Every structure is written in structure tokens, then in C-alpha cells.
Amino acid sequence: MRWTGNGRGLSREAIVGLALAGAYLLFTAVFWAYPFFWLAKLSVTQWRFFDQPVFTGARNLVRTMQDPQFLGSLWNVVRFLAFYLPLAFGGALLVAFGLQQVGRGRAFVALCFLLSNVSSGVALSLVFLKIFSSTGPLNNALDAAIGVRIPWTNHPTLAMLAIALVVAWKFVGYYGLIVYSGLLTVPRELYDAARLDHAGPLTRLLRITMPMLNPQLMMVLTFAILVAFGLFTEPYLITGGGPADSTATPQMIIYETAFRRLQPSHAATMSIVISLASYVLVVLARRLFEKKVVIA
Amino acid sequence: MRTRLSALLRSKTPGGWAATVAIYALALTWLYPFAWMVAASLKPTPQIYTTALFAGDWTLDNFRFLFATADKLDRPFLQALGISALVTLCVTASVLVTSAFIAFALARLRFPGRKLFGDFLLLQMVIPTTMFILPLFVLVKELGLLNSLAALILPFMMSGWGIYMMSQSFRAMPEEYFDAARLDRASLWQTVARVVMPLNTSIIAIVALFTFTGTWDNFLWPLIAISEADRMPLSVLLATFSKQYGGYAGPVMAGAVLQTLPLALLFLVFRRQFLQGMALSLK
Numbered sequence: 001m002r003w004t005g006n007g008r009g010l011s012r013e014a015i016v017g018l019a020l021a022g023a024y025l026l027f028t029a030v031f032w033a034y035p036f037f038w039l040a041k042l043s044v045t046q047w048r049f050f051d052q053p054v055f056t057g058a059r060n061l062v063r064t065m066q067d068p069q070f071l072g073s074l075w076n077v078v079r080f081l082a083f084y085l086p087l088a089f090g091g092a093l094l095v096a097f098g099l100q101q102v103g104r105g106r107a108f109v110a111l112c113f114l115l116s117n118v119s120s121g122v123a124l125s126l127v128f129l130k131i132f133s134s135t136g137p138l139n140n141a142l143d144a145a146i147g148v149r150i151p152w153t154n155h156p157t158l159a160m161l162a163i164a165l166v167v168a169w170k171f172v173g174y175y176g177l178i179v180y181s182g183l184l185t186v187p188r189e190l191y192d193a194a195r196l197d198h199a200g201p202l203t204r205l206l207r208i209t210m211p212m213l214n215p216q217l218m219m220v221l222t223f224a225i226l227v228a229f230g231l232f233t234e235p236y237l238i239t240g241g242g243p244a245d246s247t248a249t250p251q252m253i254i255y256e257t258a259f260r261r262l263q264p265s266h267a268a269t270m271s272i273v274i275s276l277a278s279y280v281l282v283v284l285a286r287r288l289f290e291k292k293v294v295i296a
Numbered sequence: 297m298r299t300r301l302s303a304l305l306r307s308k309t310p311g312g313w314a315a316t317v318a319i320y321a322l323a324l325t326w327l328y329p330f331a332w333m334v335a336a337s338l339k340p341t342p343q344i345y346t347t348a349l350f351a352g353d354w355t356l357d358n359f360r361f362l363f364a365t366a367d368k369l370d371r372p373f374l375q376a377l378g379i380s381a382l383v384t385l386c387v388t389a390s391v392l393v394t395s396a397f398i399a400f401a402l403a404r405l406r407f408p409g410r411k412l413f414g415d416f417l418l419l420q421m422v423i424p425t426t427m428f429i430l431p432l433f434v435l436v437k438e439l440g441l442l443n444s445l446a447a448l449i450l451p452f453m454m455s456g457w458g459i460y461m462m463s464q465s466f467r468a469m470p471e472e473y474f475d476a477a478r479l480d481r482a483s484l485w486q487t488v489a490r491v492v493m494p495l496n497t498s499i500i501a502i503v504a505l506f507t508f509t510g511t512w513d514n515f516l517w518p519l520i521a522i523s524e525a526d527r528m529p530l531s532v533l534l535a536t537f538s539k540q541y542g543g544y545a546g547p548v549m550a551g552a553v554l555q556t557l558p559l560a561l562l563f564l565v566f567r568r569q570f571l572q573g574m575a576l577s578l579k
Contacts, residue, residue: 010408016484017407020398024454025413031451032420035431042431049437098319101312105320111567112323115330118563118570120513122531123552126538127333130545135345137332169326177574230426233515237535251426251516258430259520267430275427 042268049262060269070270072245073253074277076160077228080249083164088175088224089217091168095176096183113173121170125237128166132238156246159239163247166234167227175220182216183209214291221285229278250274330556337553341546358550366537366547370525376533377554383448383529384511390453391507392500398454399462400488404474414463420456426516433520447521448529452511458503461576465499466492502573505566509559530555 010018043060045053064070095113102109116124131138132152139149152162186209194204210217232251235241241248250270258267308316336344337359339352362373401407402414432451441447473495477487493500518532525533534551542548563570 011406013405014407017401017405017410020401020405021407021409021413024394024398024456024459027454028420028456031432031435032428035428035435038431038434039427042434094319094322098315098322101315102319103316107567107571109319109323110571111564112326114570114574115560115563116326118509119330119559120531120552120555122513122515122535123333123555124329126534126548126552127329127336129538130336130344130549131329131332133345137345137349140345169329173326174574177571181575226424230424232426237538254430255516255520258433264430264434271427271430275424278424 039268039272042265043272045265047265049264053265056265060265061273064266064269064273067266067270069245069248070250070253070273073248073250076245076247076249079160079246080164080228080231081224083161084168084228085221085224087164087168088172088220091172092175092179092220095172096179099176099180100183110173110177113176115173116170117174121233122237124170125166125234128162128234129238132162153239154243156243159243159247163231163235163238166238167231171223171227175223178219179213179216182213186212211291214289218286218290221289222282225281225285226278229274229281330560333549333552333556336546336549339546341544344545344549358546361544361547362550362554369537369541371533371537371541372526373530373533373537373551373554375526376528376530379445379448379527380512380530383445384508386449387452387511388504388508390449391455391458392504394454395458395462395503396493396500397484397488399459399466400492402459403463403466404469414460417456417460421460429517429520432517436521441521443522443524443527445527448518451517455503455507458507461503462496462499465496469495498569498572499576501566501569502576505562505569506573508562512559513555 041053044055044057046056046059047053099106099109130136133139134149134151138152143149150158153159190208190212191204194208199207229249230251231249232255235247235249236252236255239247241252251274254267254270254274257270258264305313331349335349335352338354338356339347340355340357343352366373402410402417436442436447436451441450469492473491474487477491482491513531514529515531515535518529519535522528522532525536528536530551534548534555537544537551538548
């Protein structure tokens with residue numbers, strides 16, 4: 001096989017390269033570009049899976065933006081983040097400083113926190129459904145300790161807190177690993193210099209560690225926002241979106257609209273709006289909190 | 297021995313020791329849901345909520361129920377396990393082979409539009425995949441593939457992420473290997489299978505592991521594409537079983553153990569590759 005060009009037309013190497021890239025592009029055309037085209041088409045037409053699509057222009061968009069259930073699900077993303085962000089950041093910092101603290105047992109501790117991240121979301125959602133139930137182990141322990149039972153899945157705010165706890169349990173190990181990788185890059189001389197200046201532990205944490213961790217914390221924030229908009233398995237299996245749609249996420253509403261109420265055009269518009277909303281929120285978060293830290 | 301112990305004790309301040317113990321305790325607490333799941337799967341259903349974690353009459357009845365009795369409730373768990381395994385292995389094998397060859401082209405072959413191709417892969421990875429689920433359903437329906445294993449395999453046979461990850465690693469290989477392969481007149485297949493793949497086992501393991509776990513635990517897509525119980529993968533069959541027969545807590549937990557076990561085992565055996573893979577995605 002000759003890999004080099006011979007000056008006439010495409011070389012053998014270029015032909016093989018084009019063929020391999022072409023195979024992927026063909027696959028992409030069928031399973032990515034064509035669905036993309038359908039999504040765009042659905043968003044401006046009226047269609048019910050069986051009839052011919054009828055062009056309706058911006059009517060889907062207007063209808064989506066006035067759909068109280070859809071707007072409620074967007075508000076639920078905000079409510080989820082209100083619980084999730086403190087849990088995610090607090091947990092990530094705890095895991096990161098913990099990993100730094102334990103020394104030799106580091107790998108073991110990391111594995112304990114990461115097992116939840118790589119194992120089954122479906123299975124563990126079912127486990128938490130039982131753990132949070134009114135007679136479940138969590139309520140039994142609370143009942144034995146302080147004599148109260150918490151109706152986790154029957155109260156709108158508690159149900160959202162329960163979902164946030166489960167999702168945080170799943171991702172905190174990964175976020176902690178991200179922050180830990182940032183901790184490793186902070187130069188020790190900075191702390192030594194700060195000690196010479198009589199800076200206390202709290203000052204060192206707030207003025208050196210946290211600013212130096214900004215890139216990693218931004219990464220955690222970005223992942224947390226994407227998780228919030230993509231949430232489906234946990235609320236679908238644990239609360240079923242209830243009580244009264246208080247934990248219904250955008251992905252659940254899209255699923256319901258498309259496959260239960262058979263309004264794919266409406267659902268297509270929703271999924272485009274959701275993607276744009278998550279993109280805008282990520283960009284906004286970066287503008288607000290991203291800092292270029294330069295050691296002068 | 298005693299001097300070593302006292303040296304170990306003095307290596308940290310008392311506060312440092314307290315923090316260390318606390319973090320170990322927290323790490324073990326993180327495993328509690330797994331422990332509870334396994335314990336519940338081995339107890340008779342009435343004892344699940346009433347006994348302490350390690351108390352109760354241990355039994356394998358829940359697993360027996362899952363494999364024998366559940367069939368009569370139109371919930372063929374053994375078959376679902378087979379479907380999950382088949383689909384996951386097909387997707388993983390296909391992603392590995394296609395990614396290796398296409399990544400080799402992207403990283404090492406000169407062809408017109410190569411830079412553009414790389415940029416396109418990056419663009420694809422930024423666009424959220426959940427957006428495509430609805431139109432993908434329309435496509436699979438048009439192809440007449442609903443309720444078939446092809447619906448679970450075909451759309452995932454290639455992965456832009458896999459190609460991108462492998463190409464990053466292939467790019468770092470010294471050119472001498474390829475000079476030698478050229479001198480020996482190695483074919484494309486030989487170059488990739490005998491030279492590139494053996495020298496990049498760690499990235500290949502990473503792509504394989506993350507593809508496997510992602511496919512095994514995929515839920516939303518098979519939930520939409522498969523509606524007949526005898527074609528469902530384990531994740532969906534388990535969820536529908538739990539929705540309909542939630543009272544059978546023991547068998548549900550036994551199913552959860554089945555769904556979790558392959559992933560947990562893979563993670564424990566290949567923990568180094570998993571950690572490496574996570575560290576790679578941080579760059």
C-alpha cells in the first residue's frame with residue numbers, strides 16, 4: 001500500500017482519509033443532520049405523527065411561551081438549582097479538601113464517592129424511591145432519633161429537595177475530583193508568602209484558594225446547569241413529576257407532550273427553547289463569575 | 297512497631313486526624329444506598345422496612361421471583377438482561393472499531409477538509425443530545441424500526457466523542473511507528489489493528505468503559521423506542537415493573553442489583569482507567 005502522493009490527483013492517503021471521514025459523515029447525515037432538519041421543520045408546523053405537517057409559522061413558539069406547564073417546568077429548573085448548587089459546591093469542596101487531607105487512602109475515598117457516579121441511575125432512583133418513602137429507612141431513622149417522619153414526596157418543596165439530594169449524591173464525587181485537580185495546581189509558594197504576611201487560614205482560603213480554583217468551580221457550575229436542564233430519570237422514577245407538577249422537569253414535559261399527548265410539534269419547539277435557555281444560562285454564568293486569575 | 301505507630305499518629309495534628317476520620321466516615325456513608333439495595337434484595341419483602349440493615353432472614357427468593365414468576369406477569373427479566381447485554385456489547389464494539397479507524401484518519405492521514413472535520417466533531421459535542429430524541433423517534437418510526445433491537449443499536453454505532461478522544465491520543469504517537477509500518481507495506485487494517493491499537497490501550501479502555509456504562513444505563517431513548525415488554529432492555533423493564541408492581545419491593549431491589557452489578561464490577565476492576573478518563577475530560 002502506498003501512502004504518499006504521486007502528484008496526479010488525490011494520493012492514496014487522501015482517498016483513505018476521505019473514505020473514513022465520509023463514513024462518519026454519512027452516519028451523521030442519517031442520525032444527526034436529518035433529525036436536526038425534522039426538529040426545525042416540526043417547530044414551525046402542526047403535526048400529529050400521522051397526518052401531513054401544516055405550516056403554521058411562529059404559532060408553536062407563541063403557544064409554548066404561554067403554556068403554563070412548560071413555564072412551570074422552567075421555574076422548576078430554578079427551584080432545583082436553588083437546592084442543588086449549594087449541595088454541589090459544598091459537597092465538591094468537602095470532597096476535594098478531604099482528598100487532600102487523607103493522604104494514602106486517597107484512591108479508596110475517591111472510589112467511594114465515584115461509585116454513585118458510574119453506577120445505574122435507573123436502579124438507584126428506585127432505591128431512593130424506597131429510602132425516601134414514608135416507612136423507608138430514612139424516616140425510620142429520623143423517627144427513632146427525633147420522633148418525626150418527613151413526607152418527602154408529598155410536599156412540593158421537600159420533593160424537590162429530595163431530587164436535589166439524589167442528584168447531588170450522584171455527582172458530588174465527580175465535582176470533587178474536578179476541584180481536587182484544581183487544588184493540585186495552586187503553587188505552594190503563595191501560601192508560604194501569605195503566612196509571612198500573617199494571613200490567617202480563613203484569609204488564605206478566601207484570598208488564595210478560592211480565586212485560584214475559579215476555573216474548576218466554573219466547570220462545576222456549567223455541569224450543574226446542564227444537569228438541571230437534562231434531568232429526567234430521577235424525577236420520572238422518584239416523584240413522577242409530582243406533587244402537582246412541582247418536580248416536573250422540562251425533559252419530562254417534553255416527553256409527556258410528545259408521547260402521551262401526541263403533540264410532537266409543540267414538544268419540538270419546547271426542546272429548542274430548552275436548549276437555547278441552557279446555553280444562555282451557561283454563557284450568563286460565565287460572564288458573571290468567570291475571572292482570569294493572573295499571578296503577578 | 298510501636299515507634300512506627302507513634303510516628304504515624306504524630307504525622308497529623310489531632311484536628312487533622314478528626315478531619316481524616318470524618319472524611320472516611322462520609323465516604324462510607326456514600327455507599328449506604330448500595331448496601332441497603334443489596335440487603336433489601338436478599339430479604340423477604342415484609343422485612344425490608346422493618347429490620348435493621350444487616351438483620352432479617354436472608355433468602356434468594358427475590359431473584360427466583362424475578363427469573364421465574366415475573367415471566368408470568370409479562371415481565372421477562374432474564375430476556376431483558378440478555379437484550380441489555382447484546383445491545384451494549386454491539387454498541388461498544390462498533391464504537392471502538394469505527395472510532396479507532398476514523399480517529400486514525402483524523403489524527404494521522406492528510407486529506408482535504410481534515411481540519412474542518414475536526415471542528416465539526418467539536419461542534420457536534422456541544423449540542424445537547426436530548427434535543428434529538430424526538431426527531432430521532434420520527435426517523436426510527438419512518439424506518440419501521442420501533443420495538444426492534446436495531447432501534448437501540450443503529451443510532452449509536454458511531455460516536456463523535458469516541459473519535460475525538462482517540463484522535464487526541466493517536467496524535468501524540470511518534471511518527472517513527474508509521475514510517476516503520478509504511479516500510480513494511482502494512483495495510484490500513486494492519487496499521488490500525490497491529491500498531492495503533494496496541495499502543496493506545498488506555499484511551500481505548502476509557503472509550504469502551506464510558507460507552508458501555510452509558511449504553512447499559514440509557515433510559516429515556518429505549519423508554520420511547522420500545523413499548524413491548526418482550527423487547528425491553530433491563531433498565532426500562534425494571535422501571536415499568538416498579539411502576540406497576542411497586543409493592544413487590546424485594547424483587548424490584550433484586551432487579552436494581554442486576555442493573556447495577558455489571559457497572560459496579562467494571563468500575564472496581566477498571567478503576568484506574570475510569571479515574572484516568574475522568575481526569576482527561578477535565579483538560
